[in-house]
Amino acid sequence: MKNVEWKQRAEAGVLLSVAVYLLLAAGKLLAGSAAGSDGVKADGWNNLSDVIASAAVYIGMKIAKKPRDRNHPYGHSRAENISSLLAAFLMMSIGVDVVVSGAGALLHGGKKAAPDWLAAVVALTSAAVMLLIYMANTRLAQRTNSAALAAVAKDNLSDALVSVGAAVGIVGAQLEWLWLDPLAALIIGTIICKTAWEVFMETAHTLTDGFDEKQLAAYREEIAAVSGVRDVVDIKARTLGNDIVLEVTIRVDSRLTVVKSHEIADEVERLMKQRHNIRATHIHVEPEVHMDRRG
Template identity: 80%
Template structure:
């Protein structure tokens, strides 16, 4: 997939989330009020906050597309990583809110009447929609290598779990088990918090120039096998948004001409671009030490 197409695909996933969240939030707020379900109504407010998170991610993706300028010689790609952090913080706040609401319900007074069963139907339908959106965004995130969209996808899954928890709570209230609602809220809140922490740690690892050691070893072995490369003296990589930047130092025969050494470096760049879609491979050539 071309670079422009990848970024457009990631933006499409973020826009899909915004549109779905808008529809679901309106439907849940109305259903919660009509069918007497605090859980569904709270889930509607949760989706409204998700609109803010997805919008922040979308804005981050748009900023990341801006070309280099005098203040950003490497471009604006890391704006997408910052939007992932924002999404993680908002997910964590949602998880904490779900947990605290569950604790308040656990020790609070029971409602006089149980919510209408249609409220549970609304919650389950919402969960089904969000699972579908999650599947679409997860697939797009993998195709586009977008960490921001991957964070959005995890948020989609968290929202599906919240809706399932709301349905469980409604069912428990109708069956005379009021404790089921807060218990489900506590479990789901903990799961949302765990997902937010994973998104935060993954994004923080990228922003501090962390990179998968096993993948780096694969790059090193493949470069070492290029004709004319005597040794890979050094190799390192980092992420700029959803793009990999690879820096490698190779050793070649000290008797080669500059032109021939340059051809070997070009071959390394082509290999990484064609096999791993790495568009920025910086190759430093050194002469092999004479023994």
Template identity: 75%
Template sequence: MEWKQRPEAGAFLSIVVYLLLAAGKLLVGEAAGSDGLKADGWNNFSDIIASLAVYVGMKIARKPRDCNHPYGHSRAENISSLLAAFLMMSIGIDVIAGGARSLFQEETTAVPDPLAAAAAAVSAALMTGIYAINRRLARQTNSAALAAVAKDNLSDALVSVGAAVGVIGARFEWPWLDPLAALVIGAVICKTAWDVFVDTAHTLTDGFDERKLAVYRDEIAAVGGVRDVADIKARLLGNEVVLEVTIRVDSHLTVAKSHEIADEVERLMKKRHNIQATHVHVEPQSRAERQG
């Protein structure tokens, strides 16, 4: 796999863009007199930390197995996703708190220059593009950590939209528009963070989609020589599925023939679902079980 096709390429792209946006927003925010844009810039600096953590987690996940990690280091990606969810939640809560404070403050502030709204709008458009790139790459590589980064990118695009709305509201003497947008955007960010947390926690506790398991079971049961699928379970190690299945075959088959059937099950799962690790346990089906 080429480097540009790896999930860490998306995290690295986010780091570079966040660096440029943070510096640009702080400079423009200072020149245009916009506290909202400057706050958005500091928000992007916090995103750099989150993206760095995810990037490091992805690099660790690619390390090969060793004596202390016989299944590899793939779940480092899931830990990175959790960290991204916590940071996103903290950003969302901070945005909500800022909006709530603005609703109750009575003092008026200087109207920011329209340049601040333009900068925020450009940032929102750019982050939406980065979100689309990372979401596509996350689907191609089946990376939960990069999917979390993509959702964080979308959250940042929404924050920038809120900053632009705040500047526009100030220009039209609608001071309530900024805190209202902040409350809505903060709620969206918190919801996104919660979804990332729930999905990652489900994976870390060895949860797996029951519908996919049902599909696997039906396909394996249709393999020639398989009399019954006695048990099937799966879990995710990073972005790789590990499948364990127990099949029953005719008790009169030779060991070699039974092994051929197990190999066919492995080939089927690899071909149809790109499952690289399918562990097949073969049991003989007795006459009583066949009659039952």
């Protein structure tokens, strides 16, 4: 399938998350009020904030599709990374809020009355739906190499865990373990913060031109094995949105013609594109110096 079609599917995955979040938020806010569950209502507000995060990711993906212009010679691909960063900040704010609320309730002895079972049913149904959305978006993120969609998928998983925690708290309250509800919120809030931190670190690494050393070493080894390449003098790589930009300096026999040297460079480009789907490989060719040995 063409790359453009997969990017369209990635955008569809984000839109699906937005639609599901809106439906779940409305259902949880209504059910939480009717059943007297603060946890389910908080989960509903959490989903509404996720709508904002997912919308930011979708806008970032749309901007990333714009072609390069005078002010953006490398294109707009990093708009996706910026949207992932925004999603991480929103997730962290939600996680901190859940942790603070859970810790406060735990210190004050929890709720005085148990919520209705309806709230637990709504929470578990929401968790099941979000797990399905998480699996679908994770698969799409892997196939499209979309960092933004991967961030959305992690947020989907966090929301599923929030809903499970809300259900556990309600069940505990029904069993007169009123402390279990705030404890579950505290644990879930910590998980959300951890997920947000991972998304932030991964995105920050990309935006500062960080790259996997092992992957770069593998590129170097493969290029060095290309016929005509005497040595790989230097190799650098960075990520622009979903695309990898590779910069390589190779050394070839100084007696080769310009045409032959160019053919070797073309072969390196083809290799990187076929094996790793790298569409931008910039190659600089240097001549190998031959020492004139005289007895």
